[in-house]
Amino acid sequence: MNFTKEEILGVLDTYDLDNITIATICSHSSLQIFDGARKEGFKTLGICLRAPPKYYDAFPLAKPDEFLVLDRYDELLDKVEELKAKNVIIVPHGSFIAYMGTDKFAELGLPTFGNRNVLEWxxxxxxxxxxxxxxxxxMPDVIEDPRDIDGPVMVKYDGAQGGKGFFIAKSYEDFLEHIDDSKTFTIQKFITxxxxxxxxxxxxxxxxxxxxxxxxxxxxxxxxxxxSNADEIFRLGSPKELLEAGIVPTYVVTxxxxxxxxxxxxxxxxxxxxxxxxxxxxxxxxxxxxxxxxxxxxxxxxxxxxxxxxxxxxxxxxxxxxxxxxxxxxxxxxxxxxxxxxxxxxxxxxxxxxxxx
Amino acid sequence: MNFTKEEILGVLDTYDLDNITIATICSHSSLQIFDGARKEGFKTLGICLRAPPKYYDAFPLAKPDEFLVLDRYDELLDKVEELKAKNVIIVPHGSFIAYMGTDKFAELGLPTFGNRNVLEWxxxxxxxxxxxxxxxxxMPDVIEDPRDIDGPVMVKYDGAQGGKGFFIAKSYEDFLEHIDDSKTFTIQKFITxxxxxxxxxxxxxxxxxxxxxxxxxxxxxxxxxxxSNADEIFRLGSPKELLEAGIVPTYVVTxxxxxxxxxxxxxxxxxxxxxxxxxxxxxxxxxxxxxxxxxxxxxxxxxxxxxxxxxxxxxxxxxxxxxxxxxxxxxxxxxxxxxxxxxxxxxxxxxxxxxxx
Amino acid sequence: MNFTKEEILGVLDTYDLDNITIATICSHSSLQIFDGARKEGFKTLGICLRAPPKYYDAFPLAKPDEFLVLDRYDELLDKVEELKAKNVIIVPHGSFIAYMGTDKFAELGLPTFGNRNVLEWxxxxxxxxxxxxxxxxxMPDVIEDPRDIDGPVMVKYDGAQGGKGFFIAKSYEDFLEHIDDSKTFTIQKFITxxxxxxxxxxxxxxxxxxxxxxxxxxxxxxxxxxxSNADEIFRLGSPKELLEAGIVPTYVVTxxxxxxxxxxxxxxxxxxxxxxxxxxxxxxxxxxxxxxxxxxxxxxxxxxxxxxxxxxxxxxxxxxxxxxxxxxxxxxxxxxxxxxxxxxxxxxxxxxxxxxx
Missing domain, CATH: 3.30.470.20 (ATP-grasp fold, B domain)
Known part of the structure; x- marks a missing residue:
């Protein structure tokens, strides 16, 4: 049951706008979101699993006024009434949607900063x-048929988080050697x-x-x-030398x-x-x-x-x-x-x- | 007709020093120059082609008080009287001189921050x-005769902008393979x-x-x-591997x-x-x-x-x-x-x- | 003659705590230490060789109130009474201990920020x-016997300053080719x-x-x-290509x-x-x-x-x-x-x- 913008604005109509609380999941860019909200005079609420993350205690200017502690992120759907009572506006970040899942996020009946429709795009x-x-x-050209690879390409698995599992292939043979057939993927020309x-x-x-x-x-x-490890892997060897040694460059954002x-x-x-x-x-x-x-x-x-x-x-x-x-x-x-x-x-x-x- | 320092100081003598305007061409480091001038209480004027650059609207603290719109940068020479009336002091940056050309810049009869004589040096x-x-x-040793190359060197074309066309050669053969004979160049020992x-x-x-x-x-x-692309090209291959694939490292500043x-x-x-x-x-x-x-x-x-x-x-x-x-x-x-x-x-x-x- | 904590606290008991002076050797992070001390209201003293470093004149906010000029850093041991009279607390940084030597540092009878016992650990x-x-x-696995090297390792000489002389070896043969037997070293598995x-x-x-x-x-x-030069050496060649050309990657912190x-x-x-x-x-x-x-x-x-x-x-x-x-x-x-x-x-x-x- 996805919410329409009209329904969400109906919720907003019930809010005490002088007591808005900015809420997000405690990860990704949440320190910054809470710090910014505090500087603009808003109350803040951090959504987290099991217990408030202790690292917030080390950053007093970014620590939210209160926490909502859950066992699983989709339990957020059960807390909607409680959060409405606090006049909560959700500020979603990349991990927010990854943690909840796109479907569950669409079912969240709380006023949310931004346009919900962007998600499907x-x-x-x-x-x-x-x-x-x-x-x-x-955009870099997309190659539909791997057999058409005739120069360096970047192969990306759909929905991959943080670059895990991306790889560069220089030929069809190269591609075949690395591809995990069980996943869907996109092949883009590699741009130097x-x-x-x-x-x-x-x-x-x-x-x-x-x-x-x-x-x-x-x-x-x-x-x-x-x-990691693509940024510093050259210290060990060239891509070709690494391949021969069985070491695979990876593109995980650290x-x-x-x-x-x-x-x-x-x-x-x-x-x-x-x-x-x-x-x-x-x-x-x-x-x-x-x-x-x-x-x-x-x-x-x-x-x-x-x-x-x-x-x-x-x-x-x-x-x-x-x-x-x-x-x-x-x-x-x-x-x-x-x-x-x-x-x-x-x-x-x-x-x-x-x-x- | 180049101006002497004395002539320029003669212009400065006619200025209303309580109403100095700092002017530069809208590029390179102009946001910073205008922001700094504003913080020190000066009026500011941006020199640009065709129309004021729209991106300044996004940076209100760096937007100059007014613009001088030209069709070609050397038209600036025709605007000297107008700019004198505004008590303009020019702050030149790297692109200022590249855009106007060294010769035209020398002909600009406006008080300019710095020493004009540095240009020829x-x-x-x-x-x-x-x-x-x-x-x-x-300084890295200069190699006068390419046949004397006996280790890595950097070859730079004279007047090259932003590193475009520089290349590393490791031997005379390497040099011959890449050099564009129509240009003058300098060969410097490559320093690791x-x-x-x-x-x-x-x-x-x-x-x-x-x-x-x-x-x-x-x-x-x-x-x-x-x-670009030298900084990240190692992801594709070593210089030697790239050479074999016909991919040339470049040194364009982005x-x-x-x-x-x-x-x-x-x-x-x-x-x-x-x-x-x-x-x-x-x-x-x-x-x-x-x-x-x-x-x-x-x-x-x-x-x-x-x-x-x-x-x-x-x-x-x-x-x-x-x-x-x-x-x-x-x-x-x-x-x-x-x-x-x-x-x-x-x-x-x-x-x-x-x-x- | 190393000092015990009790002895040092005895010195501290004689101090005028409203007139503490923060002192360190003029290098490493001393600009920051003096700037921070000044911001917190302390007097500052810079320890240096031969003459006060002139570069401090360029950074007025970090320039210490006074200098103690020595010919050798271990002469500091002779200046202890003079420094006690100024209620000096030493803030040691990495170079402080490297310059004085661990043994001499232990003999310094001045109140020092931190725990002296950490040094031996x-x-x-x-x-x-x-x-x-x-x-x-x-931690990366340590390899006790070089003959057990079966993948990339980092070899570090004990007490090496700033990464000078570290090297990566991929095999026992590789190791033998580079090792300086006159030094003691540690072999750690290389972590990508x-x-x-x-x-x-x-x-x-x-x-x-x-x-x-x-x-x-x-x-x-x-x-x-x-x-230097490991960070940019890939512009010249892969580790293997460099080795063949007799060029050795180094890990000196610049x-x-x-x-x-x-x-x-x-x-x-x-x-x-x-x-x-x-x-x-x-x-x-x-x-x-x-x-x-x-x-x-x-x-x-x-x-x-x-x-x-x-x-x-x-x-x-x-x-x-x-x-x-x-x-x-x-x-x-x-x-x-x-x-x-x-x-x-x-x-x-x-x-x-x-x-x-």
Whole structure:
């Protein structure tokens, strides 16, 4: 039983808007989300399993005011009335949806920051591609038939978490040697270049700034993911030497490192973000709040997009107290705080219906 | 018709110094330059082609007060009277000169931050080498005759922008295979180590601090350039394997990543900066303001300098709100702000003639 | 003649606690230590050879109030009475002990931040391993007999400074080719993954926070060391290709780069820190103040610890004005400042005897 936006707004109508509580699952980017919510004056609630995570005690500025302790994340569905009584708005992050599961998340009858409809577009690689290519974004070519591999490709299993199990193949033979037939996968041409993960924020209600057909676009920061063991495996040998030794490069994200892009690329970076948002407005009413384009900058200074995350990404955790970009919007602005700010402004201007679903 | 310093100071004499406008071309490090100028209380003017760059709308704290819109950058020469009326001081960055061209830039009759004479010393690799080696700096050996290549070398085309077309050769045969004979080039011994781009600031008018024969030296930050595709190409294969597959590593700068150096290297870092400044004072009256030594730190903890940039570099864009070094000079100090501060202090102490030309 | 804790506390009893001076050797992380001490209101004294290091003049916020100039670091032993008269508390860093030597350091009869007993446990690789393994920490397997090498290993000479002379061997033959028999060494299994250096702070006197059996644990930041020439050597060739060309990868630390870890790894990160502290409490009365676990995060998201530093590490120099973690404890908190804060709180609550020895 999925909820419609109208039903959710009906719940919101019952809320005491002067006592909103921002809630999320204690993981991924939750320290930042709670820190940002606190700075904007909201109460906070952390959802966790078995017991409040002890590491929060080490970060007093990010510790939520209270915890909701569950045995399994889907028990959240049984706590809806309790959370409504606390005027809870859910801020979902990547792990939130992974932990609950897409289906259960859709059944959660609580006001949630962002647009629920984005889920079906990003969880399916074919629809994601349709969206991005529709927006005129350059994505790495997809190879439908593995026998057509005629140069380096990246093979990605659908729904893989954090890069686990991705591999590079250079030929059909290479592909056959590594592929796990029991899983569905996508083959993308491997793009040589440098990886940048671009952290945007789309507000449908802000009127001044980098304006789109509706609302405004910000670019708050960027990072490069730290991938184990691919990032440092060259110390042992080249891919070919490693293969002969039976050592397989892997692409599991263990963290993030900061960087900035050439200023001359900013027009293109904003153009890409704009196109993706405009297309999302057409296709499903708009992707609201933070999103991330996962890109490669080539040596022709082109930007190829290989994936989109339609919510706050963990790379923003680098920028709890601002970034070289966010600091030019407002000092000390994290993505977590930007989310809380959006909710605050929407509340004050009577526009919560435009950012909640 | 190049301008002499005297002529430029004559222009400055006509200025209303309480209404200085800081101007630069909208690219490279302009966000930081405008942000810094604003923080120091200056008016700002952005020079751009066709239309004000929309991305500035996303960074309100860095948006200049007004724009000068041109069709070609050399039209700037026709706007000199208009800009004089606004009491414009130009802050040039790397792209400023690349976009206008060295010749046209020399013809720009507007007060400009820094020493115009530095241009001829940095734009010619032979004179650059004469300057640095004259300062007692260790540079990678230059190989005059390609047939003398007997180990790894880096081949650089003169005037190449952002590392495009550089290549590593390990032998004369290797060299012949890659060289584009139509261009002039320099061959430097390849130094193994880790790259550091050191961001200094030389003030001829500040009296307290790390003093030189005249003025003081600061070291505000450092970065490592992100180079596409060289930085991540190892994921595909070793240089030799790539060569066999027809894939060529390239060294195009796409952005910058932050780092710090061992504190025990700071004496050497300052020694290098001092020598370069002292030699510039002897050779052409001094290199004023920000400059960058592009270096490799070897495993003997020696620092080899492979190039100098005699103005603000894009790596400083990482440090809009300070750096681990600048924060020990003054909190929240970017290189852009440091430039504006220098102009402000010079104005207040009647020393603009020492930093403008 | 080594000093006991009781003797040192006797010295402390003679101090004017309202006029404490924080002193350290001018290197490693001293800028940060002095900056932090100044921010907490302490006087500062820099110990140096021959003359005050000139680079301090470039960093006014970190320049100590006065210098003690020596010809050799062990002359410090002759200056003890002079320093007592200034109510000096020594804050040791990695280079402090390396420069003085472990033996001389033990003979220094001045109140010192931290637990003197930790030295014997970290300077001997066997005792270090006993401590960490006793704490239930996963360390890379040690190979006692080189003939048992059957996969990649890292060979480390005992007492090697900054990674100089470490090497990777893949077989016994490989090992024989590189080993310097005149030195003692340790062979560890090479762990593929990404390196993280985790910066903790253990306070035996703070009561609220992430509590242990006594006191509390903080995690203030993390870095990755920049190693010359290993980090960029892949641009020249694979390890095998380099070997054939007679080029040897080296692991000399030239600096540090910032990063953050996946939030979902924080429980494990705190668990590791807790275990090490608890075991230190059992074994030698506790490791007080900052310490660092040098780790590899594998693609199974396990954390292997390959070494411990029982005091402030240079990687914290990235975070002079806070870090993405420290900012959630308190804004603008560096490890250097955290040390000064600990001394201040201990002084105010009469607990200096718990953090000084």
């Amino acid at each position: 990003e969880s399916d690689r074919k629809k994601e591609r349709q969206w991005l290519v529709g927006a005129g974004i350059h 270049g440098t990886r940048y993960y671009l952290h945007y924020f789309y507000s449908p209600i802000k009127e001044d700034g980098y304006t789109l057909s509706k609302g405004t676009l910000e670019m708050l920061s960027m990072d490069r993911r730290v991938e 963290g993030n490192a900061p960087l900035v892009a050439r200023e001359s690329l900013l027009p293109l970076i904003f153009e890409l973000g704009s196109r993706v948002v405009e297309e999302s407005l057409k296709k499903f009413g708009g992707m609201i709040g933070p999103f991330c384009l996962e890109t490669v900058f080539t040596d022709d200074l082109e930007i190829k997009v290989f994936e989109i995350s339609a919510r706050i990404v963990a790379g923003t955790n680098l920028y709890i107290s601002g970034s070289p970009y966010a600091d030019l919007v407002e000092e000390n602005l994290s993505t977590g705080r930007r989310i809380a700010r959006e909710i605050k402004i929407a509340k004050e201007t009577g526009k919560l219906d435009e950012i909640i679903s | 940095e734009s010619d690799r032979k004179k650059e080498r004469q300057w640095l080696v004259g300062a007692g700096i260790h 180590g880790t790259r550091y781009y050191l961001h200094y600031f030389y003030s001829p008018i500040k009296e307290d601090g790390y003093t030189l024969s005249k003025g003081t030296l600061e070291m505000l930050s450092m970065d490592r350039r992100v180079e 952005g910058n990543a932050p780092l710090v150096a061992r504190e025990s290297l700071l004496p050497l870092i300052f020694e290098l900066g001092s020598r370069v400044v002292e030699e510039s004072l002897k050779k052409f009256g001094g290199m004023i303001g920000p400059f960058c030594l592009e270096t490799v730190f070897t495993d003997d903890l020696e620092i080899k300098v492979f190039e100098i940039s005699a103005r603000i570099v894009a790596g400083t864009n990482l440090y809009i709100s300070g750096s681990p070094y600048a924060d020990l000079v003054e909190e929240n100090l970017s290189t852009g702000r440091r430039i504006a501060r220098e102009i402000k202090i010079a104005k207040e102490t009647g020393k603009l003639d020492e930093i403008i030309s | 970290e300077s001997d690789r066997k005792k270090e391993r006993q401590w960490l393994v006793g704490a239930g920490i996963h 993954g990404t390196r993280y250096y985790l910066h903790y702070f253990y306070s035996p006197i703070k009561e609220d926070g992430y509590t242990l059996s006594k006191g509390t644990l903080e995690m203030l930041s993390m870095d990755r060391r920049v190693e 600096g540090n780069a910032p990063l953050v870890a996946r939030e979902s790894l924080l429980p494990l990160i705190f668990e590791l820190g807790s275990r090490v502290v608890e075991e230190s409490l059992k074994k030698f009365g506790g490791m007080i103040g900052p310490f660092c676990l040098e780790t590899v995060f594998t693609d199974d998201l396990e954390i292997k610890v390959f070494e411990i530093s029982a005091r402030i590490v240079a990687g914290t120099n990235l975070y002079i004005s806070g870090s993405p973690y420290a900012d959630l404890v308190e804004e603008n908190l560096s490890t250097g400042r955290r040390i000064a804060r600990e001394i201040k709180i201990a002084k105010e609550t009469g607990k200096l005897d718990e953090i000084i020895s």
